[in-house]
Amino acid sequence: xGKGYExxxxxxxxxxxxxxxxxxxxxxxxxxxxxxxxxxxxYEVPPVSKEPEFGRCLLLCDDVIEALAKPSLxxxxxxxxxxxxxxSDEPLVxxxxxxxLQYLAKENDWCREIIEEAYLDDKVLEEAEKxxxxx
Numbered sequence: 001x002g003k004g005y006e007x008x009x010x011x012x013x014x015x016x017x018x019x020x021x022x023x024x025x026x027x028x029x030x031x032x033x034x035x036x037x038x039x040x041x042x043y044e045v046p047p048v049s050k051e052p053e054f055g056r057c058l059l060l061c062d063d064v065i066e067a068l069a070k071p072s073l074x075x076x077x078x079x080x081x082x083x084x085x086x087x088s089d090e091p092l093v094x095x096x097x098x099x100x101l102q103y104l105a106k107e108n109d110w111c112r113e114i115i116e117e118a119y120l121d122d123k124v125l126e127e128a129e130k131x132x133x134x135x
Contacts, residue, residue: 022054025090034081039062043059056092076104076108095128
């Protein structure tokens with residue numbers, strides 16, 4: 001087998017080792033939609049480093065991962081709960097919430113209002129701007 005294949009396999013094994021801790025943190029629910037009782041996968045928040053980092057991973061359902069991969073699937077009204085998520089104790093959840101809201105704010109005033117009313121520290125805003133929603 002090629003070196004790239006072996007490196008990818010090793011990366012996947014390391015990512016999967018985060019599974020139990022992510023499930024515990026997420027209470028076995030999608031960290032962005034709140035859905036439970038659905039299939040959950042590990043999602044690495046962009047920008048992705050060479051080595052997987054627990055602190056850059058979220059546990060998300062397939063629908064959310066698909067929507068993040070193809071922003072045209074994002075339907076603003078299905079994301080109104082982001083007004084609550086922006087106050088999450090988990091920095092990565094806040095970061096992705098801001099990224100989604102920034103994307104949706106292009107056509108939805110309520111998204112801009114949530115961002116403006118939230119008390120976001122400069123680090124979250126800088127990180128949200130470093131990478132577009134789905135790079």
